[in-house]
Amino acid sequence: MTLERRSTRRIHVGSVPVGGGAPISVQSMTTTKTADVDATLAQIYALHGAGADIVRVTCNDVEAAQGLAEIVPRSPVPIVADVHFQYRLALAAIEAQVAGLRLNPGNIRDERHVKTVARAAADAGIPIRIGVNAGSLDRDVLARWGAPVPEALVESALIEVGYLEDVGFEDIKISVKHSDVPSMVAAYRLLAERVDYPLHLGVTEAGPPPGGLVKSVAGIATLLLEGIGDTIRFSLTADPVEEAKAGRQLLEYLGLRERRSVDLIACPSCGRAEVDVIEIVEEARAALEAEGLPIQVALMGCVVNGPGEAREADIGIAAGRGKGHLFIKGQVVRVVPEGEMVTALVEEARRLVAEGVEARLAARDVAAAAEAAETRLELLGVQGDANRAAERRAAVAEVVGEPDVEVR
Numbered sequence: 001m002t003l004e005r006r007s008t009r010r011i012h013v014g015s016v017p018v019g020g021g022a023p024i025s026v027q028s029m030t031t032t033k034t035a036d037v038d039a040t041l042a043q044i045y046a047l048h049g050a051g052a053d054i055v056r057v058t059c060n061d062v063e064a065a066q067g068l069a070e071i072v073p074r075s076p077v078p079i080v081a082d083v084h085f086q087y088r089l090a091l092a093a094i095e096a097q098v099a100g101l102r103l104n105p106g107n108i109r110d111e112r113h114v115k116t117v118a119r120a121a122a123d124a125g126i127p128i129r130i131g132v133n134a135g136s137l138d139r140d141v142l143a144r145w146g147a148p149v150p151e152a153l154v155e156s157a158l159i160e161v162g163y164l165e166d167v168g169f170e171d172i173k174i175s176v177k178h179s180d181v182p183s184m185v186a187a188y189r190l191l192a193e194r195v196d197y198p199l200h201l202g203v204t205e206a207g208p209p210p211g212g213l214v215k216s217v218a219g220i221a222t223l224l225l226e227g228i229g230d231t232i233r234f235s236l237t238a239d240p241v242e243e244a245k246a247g248r249q250l251l252e253y254l255g256l257r258e259r260r261s262v263d264l265i266a267c268p269s270c271g272r273a274e275v276d277v278i279e280i281v282e283e284a285r286a287a288l289e290a291e292g293l294p295i296q297v298a299l300m301g302c303v304v305n306g307p308g309e310a311r312e313a314d315i316g317i318a319a320g321r322g323k324g325h326l327f328i329k330g331q332v333v334r335v336v337p338e339g340e341m342v343t344a345l346v347e348e349a350r351r352l353v354a355e356g357v358e359a360r361l362a363a364r365d366v367a368a369a370a371e372a373a374e375t376r377l378e379l380l381g382v383q384g385d386a387n388r389a390a391e392r393r394a395a396v397a398e399v400v401g402e403p404d405v406e407v408r
Protein backbone atom coordinates (compact mmCIF):
# COMPACT_ATOMS: atom_id res chain seq x y z
CA MET A 1 0.00 0.00 0.00
CA THR A 2 1.38 3.39 -0.96
CA LEU A 3 0.68 6.32 1.31
CA GLU A 4 -0.22 9.62 -0.25
CA ARG A 5 2.05 12.28 1.20
CA ARG A 6 1.42 15.94 1.70
CA SER A 7 3.16 17.96 -0.94
CA THR A 8 5.95 20.11 0.47
CA ARG A 9 8.89 22.12 -0.74
CA ARG A 10 12.21 20.36 -0.87
CA ILE A 11 15.26 21.46 1.07
CA HIS A 12 18.65 19.80 1.38
CA VAL A 13 20.43 19.08 4.63
CA GLY A 14 23.85 18.49 3.13
CA SER A 15 23.41 15.49 0.84
CA VAL A 16 20.05 14.50 2.31
CA PRO A 17 16.92 15.84 0.58
CA VAL A 18 14.03 16.61 2.91
CA GLY A 19 10.47 17.18 1.64
CA GLY A 20 9.16 17.34 -1.88
CA GLY A 21 8.62 13.57 -2.03
CA ALA A 22 12.12 12.67 -0.79
CA PRO A 23 12.39 9.51 1.36
CA ILE A 24 11.51 10.36 4.96
CA SER A 25 14.78 10.76 6.80
CA VAL A 26 15.73 9.62 10.28
CA GLN A 27 17.42 12.01 12.68
CA SER A 28 19.00 11.61 16.08
CA MET A 29 21.13 13.70 18.38
CA THR A 30 24.42 13.04 20.09
CA THR A 31 24.66 13.04 23.87
CA THR A 32 28.41 13.62 24.09
CA LYS A 33 30.13 16.95 24.75
CA THR A 34 30.65 18.37 21.27
CA ALA A 35 34.08 19.64 22.31
CA ASP A 36 35.06 15.97 22.74
CA VAL A 37 35.50 15.44 19.02
CA ASP A 38 36.47 11.77 19.10
CA ALA A 39 33.64 10.72 21.42
CA THR A 40 31.13 12.70 19.36
CA LEU A 41 32.35 11.25 16.08
CA ALA A 42 32.22 7.73 17.53
CA GLN A 43 28.58 8.31 18.44
CA ILE A 44 27.80 9.84 15.03
CA TYR A 45 29.23 6.74 13.34
CA ALA A 46 27.15 4.50 15.63
CA LEU A 47 24.02 6.50 14.82
CA HIS A 48 24.76 6.32 11.12
CA GLY A 49 25.16 2.54 11.42
CA ALA A 50 21.82 2.29 13.22
CA GLY A 51 19.95 4.15 10.49
CA ALA A 52 20.31 7.90 11.13
CA ASP A 53 20.48 9.98 7.95
CA ILE A 54 21.12 13.29 9.73
CA VAL A 55 22.67 13.86 13.16
CA ARG A 56 22.16 16.89 15.36
CA VAL A 57 24.89 18.04 17.69
CA THR A 58 24.62 20.67 20.38
CA CYS A 59 26.47 23.91 19.82
CA ASN A 60 26.18 25.36 23.29
CA ASP A 61 29.52 27.11 23.78
CA VAL A 62 32.62 28.23 21.92
CA GLU A 63 34.40 24.93 22.53
CA ALA A 64 31.45 23.09 21.00
CA ALA A 65 31.56 25.33 17.92
CA GLN A 66 35.27 24.64 17.59
CA GLY A 67 34.59 20.93 17.95
CA LEU A 68 32.06 21.18 15.12
CA ALA A 69 34.74 22.52 12.81
CA GLU A 70 36.60 19.23 13.26
CA ILE A 71 33.56 16.98 13.36
CA VAL A 72 31.83 18.19 10.17
CA PRO A 73 34.53 17.13 7.68
CA ARG A 74 34.93 13.72 9.33
CA SER A 75 31.24 12.86 9.72
CA PRO A 76 29.55 10.20 7.54
CA VAL A 77 26.24 12.09 7.71
CA PRO A 78 25.20 15.77 7.52
CA ILE A 79 25.53 17.55 10.84
CA VAL A 80 22.94 19.99 12.16
CA ALA A 81 23.95 22.39 14.93
CA ASP A 82 21.44 22.79 17.73
CA VAL A 83 21.47 26.37 18.98
CA HIS A 84 19.65 27.90 21.92
CA PHE A 85 19.87 31.39 23.43
CA GLN A 86 23.04 32.66 21.74
CA TYR A 87 22.63 33.59 18.10
CA ARG A 88 26.41 34.10 17.83
CA LEU A 89 26.86 30.38 18.30
CA ALA A 90 24.66 29.85 15.24
CA LEU A 91 27.02 32.12 13.31
CA ALA A 92 29.98 30.14 14.65
CA ALA A 93 28.33 26.87 13.59
CA ILE A 94 27.88 28.25 10.08
CA GLU A 95 31.59 29.04 10.07
CA ALA A 96 32.19 25.41 11.04
CA GLN A 97 30.31 24.49 7.83
CA VAL A 98 27.46 22.56 9.38
CA ALA A 99 24.77 21.29 6.99
CA GLY A 100 21.92 22.91 8.89
CA LEU A 101 20.87 24.84 11.96
CA ARG A 102 18.13 24.30 14.48
CA LEU A 103 16.97 27.47 16.18
CA ASN A 104 14.54 27.56 19.09
CA PRO A 105 12.25 30.58 18.69
CA GLY A 106 11.48 30.36 22.40
CA ASN A 107 14.96 31.42 23.41
CA ILE A 108 16.50 33.30 20.47
CA ARG A 109 13.86 35.98 20.67
CA ASP A 110 15.38 39.07 19.12
CA GLU A 111 14.08 39.43 15.57
CA ARG A 112 17.28 41.16 14.47
CA HIS A 113 19.39 38.27 15.68
CA VAL A 114 17.21 35.73 13.88
CA LYS A 115 17.51 37.73 10.66
CA THR A 116 21.28 38.04 11.03
CA VAL A 117 21.53 34.27 11.31
CA ALA A 118 19.18 33.78 8.34
CA ARG A 119 21.32 36.03 6.12
CA ALA A 120 24.47 34.13 7.10
CA ALA A 121 22.71 30.78 6.51
CA ALA A 122 21.56 31.99 3.09
CA ASP A 123 25.13 32.95 2.20
CA ALA A 124 26.33 29.51 3.31
CA GLY A 125 23.44 27.78 1.50
CA ILE A 126 22.23 25.89 4.56
CA PRO A 127 18.69 25.38 5.87
CA ILE A 128 17.27 26.33 9.24
CA ARG A 129 14.86 24.27 11.29
CA ILE A 130 12.47 26.34 13.31
CA GLY A 131 12.31 24.06 16.32
CA VAL A 132 9.35 25.05 18.48
CA ASN A 133 9.06 23.14 21.72
CA ALA A 134 6.10 23.19 24.11
CA GLY A 135 8.47 23.24 27.07
CA SER A 136 10.36 26.33 25.91
CA LEU A 137 7.69 28.29 24.10
CA ASP A 138 8.14 32.00 23.39
CA ARG A 139 6.94 33.73 26.57
CA ASP A 140 4.73 36.30 24.76
CA VAL A 141 3.00 33.59 22.78
CA LEU A 142 2.57 31.53 25.92
CA ALA A 143 1.07 34.53 27.73
CA ARG A 144 -1.42 35.07 24.90
CA TRP A 145 -2.65 31.48 24.91
CA GLY A 146 -2.21 30.76 28.61
CA ALA A 147 -0.77 27.29 27.96
CA PRO A 148 1.36 25.55 25.33
CA VAL A 149 -1.70 24.56 23.30
CA PRO A 150 -1.27 23.42 19.67
CA GLU A 151 -2.37 26.84 18.37
CA ALA A 152 0.35 28.52 20.45
CA LEU A 153 3.07 26.27 19.05
CA VAL A 154 1.94 26.96 15.51
CA GLU A 155 1.76 30.71 16.15
CA SER A 156 5.32 30.73 17.46
CA ALA A 157 6.51 28.82 14.38
CA LEU A 158 4.71 31.17 12.01
CA ILE A 159 6.16 34.27 13.68
CA GLU A 160 9.62 32.85 13.12
CA VAL A 161 8.78 31.89 9.54
CA GLY A 162 7.81 35.54 9.05
CA TYR A 163 11.20 36.76 10.30
CA LEU A 164 13.02 34.43 7.90
CA GLU A 165 10.79 35.20 4.92
CA ASP A 166 11.27 38.94 5.59
CA VAL A 167 14.90 38.54 4.57
CA GLY A 168 14.04 36.25 1.66
CA PHE A 169 15.03 33.07 3.50
CA GLU A 170 12.84 30.07 2.65
CA ASP A 171 15.25 27.19 3.17
CA ILE A 172 13.13 26.15 6.14
CA LYS A 173 11.82 23.09 7.93
CA ILE A 174 9.68 23.24 11.02
CA SER A 175 8.92 21.23 14.12
CA VAL A 176 6.22 21.87 16.73
CA LYS A 177 7.02 19.28 19.35
CA HIS A 178 4.97 18.56 22.42
CA SER A 179 5.38 15.87 25.06
CA ASP A 180 1.63 15.27 25.05
CA VAL A 181 0.83 13.05 22.07
CA PRO A 182 -2.65 14.39 21.14
CA SER A 183 -1.35 17.99 21.41
CA MET A 184 1.66 17.14 19.23
CA VAL A 185 -0.55 15.55 16.58
CA ALA A 186 -2.96 18.50 16.64
CA ALA A 187 -0.12 21.03 16.34
CA TYR A 188 1.38 19.36 13.27
CA ARG A 189 -2.03 18.99 11.62
CA LEU A 190 -2.67 22.70 12.11
CA LEU A 191 0.74 23.64 10.83
CA ALA A 192 0.40 21.39 7.78
CA GLU A 193 -2.69 23.40 6.80
CA ARG A 194 -0.81 26.68 7.04
CA VAL A 195 2.55 26.13 5.33
CA ASP A 196 4.13 23.91 2.69
CA TYR A 197 7.56 23.79 4.32
CA PRO A 198 8.79 20.29 5.18
CA LEU A 199 8.02 19.16 8.71
CA HIS A 200 10.29 17.48 11.22
CA LEU A 201 8.17 15.23 13.47
CA GLY A 202 8.80 14.31 17.05
CA VAL A 203 7.23 13.86 20.47
CA THR A 204 9.52 15.86 22.69
CA GLU A 205 10.92 14.47 25.93
CA ALA A 206 9.15 11.17 25.34
CA GLY A 207 11.12 9.53 28.16
CA PRO A 208 12.72 6.09 28.44
CA PRO A 209 11.54 3.01 26.54
CA PRO A 210 9.12 1.33 26.42
CA GLY A 211 6.84 4.30 27.25
CA GLY A 212 8.96 6.73 25.22
CA LEU A 213 8.84 4.45 22.22
CA VAL A 214 5.09 4.04 22.49
CA LYS A 215 4.53 7.79 22.73
CA SER A 216 6.85 8.51 19.82
CA VAL A 217 5.27 5.88 17.60
CA ALA A 218 1.77 7.01 18.53
CA GLY A 219 2.48 10.61 17.52
CA ILE A 220 4.83 10.14 14.59
CA ALA A 221 3.04 7.19 12.97
CA THR A 222 -0.37 8.85 13.25
CA LEU A 223 0.91 11.83 11.27
CA LEU A 224 2.93 9.80 8.78
CA LEU A 225 -0.13 7.70 7.98
CA GLU A 226 -1.95 10.94 7.19
CA GLY A 227 0.87 11.88 4.82
CA ILE A 228 2.27 14.53 7.18
CA GLY A 229 5.99 14.59 7.96
CA ASP A 230 9.25 14.66 6.02
CA THR A 231 11.87 13.79 8.62
CA ILE A 232 11.52 12.23 12.08
CA ARG A 233 13.23 11.97 15.42
CA PHE A 234 12.45 9.77 18.41
CA SER A 235 13.46 11.72 21.55
CA LEU A 236 14.18 8.91 23.97
CA THR A 237 15.89 8.94 27.32
CA ALA A 238 18.20 6.19 26.16
CA ASP A 239 21.30 5.56 24.11
CA PRO A 240 20.59 7.61 20.95
CA VAL A 241 21.39 4.52 18.89
CA GLU A 242 18.00 3.26 20.11
CA GLU A 243 16.37 6.40 18.68
CA ALA A 244 17.95 5.90 15.29
CA LYS A 245 17.04 2.20 15.21
CA ALA A 246 13.46 2.88 16.24
CA GLY A 247 13.05 5.67 13.69
CA ARG A 248 14.41 3.55 10.92
CA GLN A 249 12.28 0.55 11.90
CA LEU A 250 9.12 2.63 12.06
CA LEU A 251 9.66 3.87 8.53
CA GLU A 252 10.34 0.34 7.29
CA TYR A 253 7.23 -1.04 9.02
CA LEU A 254 5.10 1.69 7.48
CA GLY A 255 6.54 0.91 4.07
CA LEU A 256 8.06 4.39 3.84
CA ARG A 257 11.67 3.22 3.53
CA GLU A 258 13.08 0.16 1.87
CA ARG A 259 13.75 -2.74 4.23
CA ARG A 260 17.41 -3.04 5.02
CA SER A 261 17.24 -5.17 8.10
CA VAL A 262 15.40 -8.23 9.26
CA ASP A 263 11.70 -7.90 10.09
CA LEU A 264 10.90 -10.42 12.74
CA ILE A 265 7.38 -11.82 13.00
CA ALA A 266 6.93 -13.99 16.05
CA CYS A 267 3.84 -15.48 17.57
CA PRO A 268 3.09 -14.31 21.11
CA SER A 269 3.14 -17.97 22.20
CA CYS A 270 0.27 -19.70 23.93
CA GLY A 271 -0.50 -22.94 25.71
CA ARG A 272 -0.02 -24.74 22.42
CA ALA A 273 3.63 -23.72 22.12
CA GLU A 274 6.06 -26.60 21.71
CA VAL A 275 9.15 -24.54 22.64
CA ASP A 276 10.06 -21.52 24.76
CA VAL A 277 9.17 -19.00 22.05
CA ILE A 278 10.68 -16.02 23.88
CA GLU A 279 14.03 -17.75 24.29
CA ILE A 280 14.12 -18.94 20.67
CA VAL A 281 13.13 -15.50 19.37
CA GLU A 282 15.86 -13.79 21.37
CA GLU A 283 18.46 -16.23 20.08
CA ALA A 284 17.25 -15.87 16.49
CA ARG A 285 16.96 -12.09 16.70
CA ALA A 286 20.57 -11.71 17.79
CA ALA A 287 21.81 -14.05 15.04
CA LEU A 288 19.65 -12.52 12.29
CA GLU A 289 20.47 -8.93 13.27
CA ALA A 290 24.15 -9.78 13.09
CA GLU A 291 23.55 -10.98 9.52
CA GLY A 292 21.57 -7.83 8.61
CA LEU A 293 19.44 -9.72 6.08
CA PRO A 294 16.63 -7.61 4.56
CA ILE A 295 13.88 -10.23 4.85
CA GLN A 296 10.81 -11.02 6.89
CA VAL A 297 11.33 -13.96 9.23
CA ALA A 298 8.61 -15.74 11.23
CA LEU A 299 9.17 -17.68 14.44
CA MET A 300 6.16 -19.69 15.46
CA GLY A 301 5.68 -21.70 18.62
CA CYS A 302 3.84 -24.61 17.01
CA VAL A 303 3.43 -26.28 13.67
CA VAL A 304 -0.35 -26.54 14.17
CA ASN A 305 -1.00 -22.93 13.22
CA GLY A 306 2.49 -21.53 12.59
CA PRO A 307 3.21 -21.99 8.87
CA GLY A 308 -0.35 -21.03 7.91
CA GLU A 309 -0.47 -17.91 10.07
CA ALA A 310 2.92 -16.77 8.81
CA ARG A 311 2.55 -17.75 5.17
CA GLU A 312 3.29 -14.18 4.02
CA ALA A 313 6.74 -14.21 5.63
CA ASP A 314 9.74 -14.84 3.41
CA ILE A 315 10.94 -17.58 5.70
CA GLY A 316 9.98 -19.04 9.05
CA ILE A 317 10.25 -21.89 11.45
CA ALA A 318 7.62 -23.61 13.58
CA ALA A 319 8.24 -26.04 16.44
CA GLY A 320 6.56 -29.39 17.02
CA ARG A 321 7.37 -32.68 18.64
CA GLY A 322 11.04 -31.88 19.23
CA LYS A 323 11.60 -30.63 15.71
CA GLY A 324 11.79 -27.38 13.81
CA HIS A 325 9.76 -27.08 10.60
CA LEU A 326 11.42 -24.63 8.29
CA PHE A 327 9.15 -22.99 5.74
CA ILE A 328 9.53 -20.55 2.85
CA LYS A 329 6.45 -18.56 1.82
CA GLY A 330 4.32 -21.00 3.84
CA GLN A 331 5.79 -24.18 2.24
CA VAL A 332 7.68 -26.51 4.55
CA VAL A 333 11.14 -27.10 3.05
CA ARG A 334 13.09 -28.85 5.80
CA VAL A 335 12.60 -30.48 9.18
CA VAL A 336 15.47 -30.19 11.66
CA PRO A 337 16.04 -31.24 15.28
CA GLU A 338 14.70 -28.62 17.71
CA GLY A 339 18.19 -27.81 19.00
CA GLU A 340 19.25 -26.79 15.49
CA MET A 341 16.23 -24.60 14.75
CA VAL A 342 17.96 -21.24 14.96
CA THR A 343 21.13 -22.29 13.16
CA ALA A 344 19.12 -23.87 10.34
CA LEU A 345 16.89 -20.81 10.07
CA VAL A 346 19.81 -18.40 9.80
CA GLU A 347 21.58 -20.58 7.27
CA GLU A 348 18.44 -20.90 5.12
CA ALA A 349 17.78 -17.14 5.42
CA ARG A 350 21.27 -16.43 4.15
CA ARG A 351 20.76 -18.77 1.19
CA LEU A 352 17.33 -17.34 0.48
CA VAL A 353 18.73 -13.82 0.16
CA ALA A 354 21.61 -15.06 -2.01
CA GLU A 355 19.68 -17.47 -4.25
CA GLY A 356 16.03 -16.31 -4.23
CA VAL A 357 12.72 -17.98 -3.35
CA GLU A 358 12.36 -20.12 -6.47
CA ALA A 359 15.81 -21.67 -6.10
CA ARG A 360 15.31 -22.46 -2.43
CA LEU A 361 11.86 -23.95 -2.98
CA ALA A 362 13.31 -26.12 -5.76
CA ALA A 363 16.01 -27.32 -3.33
CA ARG A 364 13.49 -28.31 -0.65
CA ASP A 365 13.39 -31.71 1.03
CA VAL A 366 10.31 -33.21 -0.61
CA ALA A 367 9.55 -35.35 2.45
CA ALA A 368 9.47 -32.31 4.77
CA ALA A 369 5.93 -31.16 4.00
CA ALA A 370 4.49 -34.63 4.65
CA GLU A 371 6.45 -34.88 7.90
CA ALA A 372 5.15 -31.50 9.04
CA ALA A 373 1.58 -32.46 8.13
CA GLU A 374 1.91 -35.67 10.16
CA THR A 375 3.25 -33.81 13.21
CA ARG A 376 0.44 -31.29 12.85
CA LEU A 377 -2.19 -34.03 12.81
CA GLU A 378 -0.54 -35.70 15.78
CA LEU A 379 -0.65 -32.45 17.74
CA LEU A 380 -4.23 -31.81 16.70
CA GLY A 381 -5.10 -35.23 18.02
CA VAL A 382 -3.67 -34.24 21.40
CA GLN A 383 -4.67 -30.58 21.50
CA GLY A 384 -7.63 -30.20 19.13
CA ASP A 385 -7.98 -27.77 16.29
CA ALA A 386 -7.84 -24.19 17.52
CA ASN A 387 -9.70 -23.10 14.42
CA ARG A 388 -12.78 -25.07 15.45
CA ALA A 389 -13.06 -23.38 18.85
CA ALA A 390 -16.55 -22.03 18.11
CA GLU A 391 -17.90 -25.52 17.47
CA ARG A 392 -16.35 -26.77 20.68
CA ARG A 393 -17.82 -23.88 22.66
CA ALA A 394 -21.24 -24.78 21.26
CA ALA A 395 -20.72 -28.40 22.23
CA VAL A 396 -19.70 -27.39 25.74
CA ALA A 397 -22.76 -25.20 26.10
CA GLU A 398 -24.98 -28.08 25.01
CA VAL A 399 -23.43 -30.50 27.47
CA VAL A 400 -23.72 -28.02 30.33
CA GLY A 401 -27.34 -27.54 29.39
CA GLU A 402 -27.27 -23.78 28.91
CA PRO A 403 -28.66 -23.22 25.46
CA ASP A 404 -28.82 -19.48 26.04
CA VAL A 405 -25.04 -19.23 26.42
CA GLU A 406 -23.93 -16.89 23.67
CA VAL A 407 -21.70 -18.71 21.20
CA ARG A 408 -19.26 -16.49 19.33
Ligand code: SF4
Nearest residue numbers: 267269270273301302
Ligand atom coordinates in the same frame (compact mmCIF):
# COMPACT_ATOMS: atom_id res chain seq x y z
S1 SF4 B 1 1.72 -20.31 16.47
FE1 SF4 B 1 1.04 -21.95 17.82
S2 SF4 B 1 2.10 -21.48 19.79
FE2 SF4 B 1 2.18 -19.63 18.57
S3 SF4 B 1 0.38 -18.46 19.25
FE3 SF4 B 1 -0.21 -19.60 17.37
S4 SF4 B 1 -1.14 -21.48 18.20
FE4 SF4 B 1 0.04 -20.57 19.89
